[in-house]
Amino acid sequence: MKLFLNGEATSAADNATVAILLDQLGLPLNGVAVERNREIVPKSLYSTIRLADGDRIEIVQFVGGG
Amino acid sequence: MKLFLNGEATSAADNATVAILLDQLGLPLNGVAVERNREIVPKSLYSTIRLADGDRIEIVQFVGGG
Amino acid sequence: MKLFLNGEATSAADNATVAILLDQLGLPLNGVAVERNREIVPKSLYSTIRLADGDRIEIVQFVGGG
């Protein structure tokens, strides 16, 4: 299916969960936050929530800033 | 009748107009503004508007200020 | 004869007076001051004092300055 990840079009396995997506991206479960269609996804639901075609996903982490 | 003039109780002739009140107080028509029960009284109506018992009247003028 | 005028070698008529030198240079008598061998020449003596060969002459005037 198609996703918009951090503003850019990408694709993921159908019925992929957030956990699967993070794994596919090689990202850790900790230290990041995930927003699905403007809704924050709690870490506890990473393995249960399934993404849908056309979802807008934001994955963020901490970087240096003042 | 009784009036509250600039916050203090005072008395005026029954059916007195604003003009009569100002005259009674020895005040000029110009350079002052009159408020009756929180409503500004236009100069044009000073001679027609009649005060009623218990009216709250404010009469103000310009003073030195910064 | 030879003179050193404002630091540069120049020549003037033998026995020339200061007045003659100034005239030769097209300079006014006023507004300038003349020094001959480190001695100030008073205006009153411009026509009498005769210059000698090798004299070091300074002629100065006022210019803009702060």
Place this chain on the structure above:
Amino acid sequence: MKLFLNGEATSAADNATVAILLDQLGLPLNGVAVERNREIVPKSLYSTIRLADGDRIEIVQFVGGG
């Protein structure tokens, strides 16, 4: 004999040396300096130099100062 010690008249045993005077005053040999008639007395001579009647003696030490 009479001495002027730090500006005030005082008396000391005849032929007293500087050492004797300091001892009489209960002052240590170190941490002070002695001036006799405007001349500094070296510590090495405290026991040899004898004071004379009328000598002007200054004895100073370090105090708090900025």
Place this chain on the structure above:
Amino acid sequence: MPDTEASGSDKLIIAGKAYTSRLIVGTGKYASYAQNAEAAEAAGAEIVTVALRRVNVADKGSERLVDHVDPKRFTYLPNTAGCYTANDAVRTLRLAREAGGWNLVKLEVLADQKTLYPEMEETLVAAKALIKDGFDVMVYCSDDPVYARKLEDAGCCAIMPLGSLIGSGLGIQNPVNIRLIVEQSKVPVIVDAGVGTASDATIAMELGVDGVLMNTAIAAAKDPVRMARAMKHAVIAGRESYLAGRMPKKRYADPSSPLAGLI
């Protein structure tokens, strides 16, 4: 005369009206209205701020400002000193308009008696209400450039940031913010409050502001009339200096006399 020449080509325009003087003075705290008038005269002011207060019914004989400072000669600028809410300020200025018949007003909504600092939220609310009601609003405000922009966007005809607290005489505390406000504003910027001495006014004008409003600096000087005259010159000096463009600062010396031709 240089001054007139200068000012002739350099007017302060507020709400469509041109003024030659860039110094607005208050009318409070003077020993007498007579001294007050003399000071306003010496300051060369064309606009004076005035307050609105209840007539003293008891003492009819008391002196009146208008008898000394002629409203025909000086533009009266009614203020809202003493108002701590938008409602009080709007009510006060509506009465002022009725009393004087003027649209040009100075809005100030204060936060507390200790600092008399502007209450910006209430000030913005009051400004919008007054402008809707047809007033020309000169607004006393903080030196927050963001709020200054909001007040200008709301339609205020002059932005009047404080130099420092009213009556403190602490001068221009934040020249950077004043400069930012000057750079962004399309309406006149007038430093209101904080000037304590003549050089404060010159410094303010050198930042590029269009005028200065003051009261205590003149009224509380040992010789108010003389200080008023000082302020007149201080404002002209600062304005001319700003327009002339100052020399660059240098870390070392630079001779003023020619090096050539030394004996």
Place this chain on the structure above:
Amino acid sequence: MPDTEASGSDKLIIAGKAYTSRLIVGTGKYASYAQNAEAAEAAGAEIVTVALRRVNVADKGSERLVDHVDPKRFTYLPNTAGCYTANDAVRTLRLAREAGGWNLVKLEVLADQKTLYPEMEETLVAAKALIKDGFDVMVYCSDDPVYARKLEDAGCCAIMPLGSLIGSGLGIQNPVNIRLIVEQSKVPVIVDAGVGTASDATIAMELGVDGVLMNTAIAAAKDPVRMARAMKHAVIAGRESYLAGRMPKKRYADPSSPLAGLI
């Protein structure tokens, strides 16, 4: 006119001569002698500093200062700019007296070209020699109040401490020393050098000095003539402000409008 009234009762007396203007301007660094003259006019100056240099024998056609800045209208104050020893300074001023016939001179003996800082030992030596020789000596000096006193005791007719380095435009670096010099001096104190913009001149005058001498601040401004006019007003503003006596500074606010009679 207020200004004249003011100055009428408040003259600057140097070596027995009274001046209305407290602003002395230099005549160096201008685009032309014509601009120079216009600026001196706009500054309202009565005294201008001038330098003494060798006549340019080669180019007789070159313009002369006296043709633009009339010595009959402006008091010429010959300086010793470029002199690094007492001898050179004395020699220069003797020539200046012969050339112009004036006794009033500005003495400056400089230490080095980088700072043009006054060489105080040499300055004092030169001052004594010149005074012995009948000159009226206005002396450029550091802001050391001790040396200022020595120069006054030697008989100088004006003490002229620097505000900051010549041509630097860094303003009054040490107001405390200037104040100390003002408090102790019986002859006029004139801040010489350092003024960069109008407010610097106002600040100097507010310290109580009797006048200000400047060159670069005017000549190096983008619009020298306009800056000259700014400086005229700045000096008057500072003088009047000093004489008027400023308000006290306050830590908190103090209202300018009456608290009584609020609706």
Place this chain on the structure above:
Amino acid sequence: MPDTEASGSDKLIIAGKAYTSRLIVGTGKYASYAQNAEAAEAAGAEIVTVALRRVNVADKGSERLVDHVDPKRFTYLPNTAGCYTANDAVRTLRLAREAGGWNLVKLEVLADQKTLYPEMEETLVAAKALIKDGFDVMVYCSDDPVYARKLEDAGCCAIMPLGSLIGSGLGIQNPVNIRLIVEQSKVPVIVDAGVGTASDATIAMELGVDGVLMNTAIAAAKDPVRMARAMKHAVIAGRESYLAGRMPKKRYADPSSPLAGLI
């Protein structure tokens, strides 16, 4: 060791947690995260501000802040730099809480890119929303004491007025307003933004603020790690100086050595 003794009896309490260091540092603009970590170490900081940004999916190999500045050793304070509305700021901090699991955040809602001046209306809206949502909000704000009070009344756990514009290094522009905020606040006041050099930090602390937050002053110094150490001492110096209580200023001299007993 004096420092520890001092700090031992003088902690900074934010949202119920005690800190020994009063210096909060940013983690932006460094040459590398390694240098960043070394500087935070030298500064003796216990809290570091961090930003939240999209992971770089393309370049997985890129260094991560957490690998250099250990969140177990330093309290991460997520900021909202780059947010110009209350909504963006709230959204950003909710994500930050999810990413890090911390409630303590730094709220900043900016007005424009040129000044990065706080947008106070939006800042207040965002602060209320975040506090309602259970955040401990340290808020970047203007030096308007009235708004500072509103933010404290809304429940912010630290008031953080700017000294001057972010990244400008112009120091404490308005010490009077900072002082007023200090006098009125019951929660910690931390000067955020504007510090350019060590003395700026000392001056801020001497005004009585409880801490200083800086980034560019350290990161943009020629030697960031050395400047970080300088800032550590500067903040301690200012704090101790404030608590010690400075000597009164005098107009004249006052000898430090006894007058008695002179030879």
Place this chain on the structure above:
Amino acid sequence: MPDTEASGSDKLIIAGKAYTSRLIVGTGKYASYAQNAEAAEAAGAEIVTVALRRVNVADKGSERLVDHVDPKRFTYLPNTAGCYTANDAVRTLRLAREAGGWNLVKLEVLADQKTLYPEMEETLVAAKALIKDGFDVMVYCSDDPVYARKLEDAGCCAIMPLGSLIGSGLGIQNPVNIRLIVEQSKVPVIVDAGVGTASDATIAMELGVDGVLMNTAIAAAKDPVRMARAMKHAVIAGRESYLAGRMPKKRYADPSSPLAGLI
């Protein structure tokens, strides 16, 4: 520990001897010698100035400085406070050398009791005499860079210009002159007198001076020992800041967080 590391690579060398601390403190005006000693300890000072006075013959029981501030632990720096002529200063320091056996002295020849300003002519005379006599002379002087050079040329081992009048606490009045002295000097430059609070010391050090000498700022603080500790950190902060090299000042803002990757 950062401090030691820092100082380890950055010593103050006076007359061939290396010092870790750049803060020299006086020993006057304290409530007691005990407090005095505690303050010197907290300041981390290695050198303390002391005065020479007549022993009190009448009261032998009176406390002695040496019993509290150990000359073996602190380098005693005898001063000439109270001397108004070169002769008195030379005589005093010869006695000091005899009393303590040290060559390192602080020379100060004062002009008058009101300002305690240095008498530069006499100071230079005394400096030459003392150097000829084998003393290592640290010299209190004005901030006149020309005289500073003469004193260095005469062989003084440290130039100690005043920040402002002794005991005034008015801070660094003329940073430009201090900077000029720093730029030209090959021996240590130590600001002596004028520091009133910690930030004054930091500012002085940021100008590049090698050290600061103070007495009243510590002794006259409400809590002298705490202020001594503040000054220790203030001097380190200023030194490290000077060596680190401050960020450039900017007229506008400059964000500290990345613009890329915003959600």
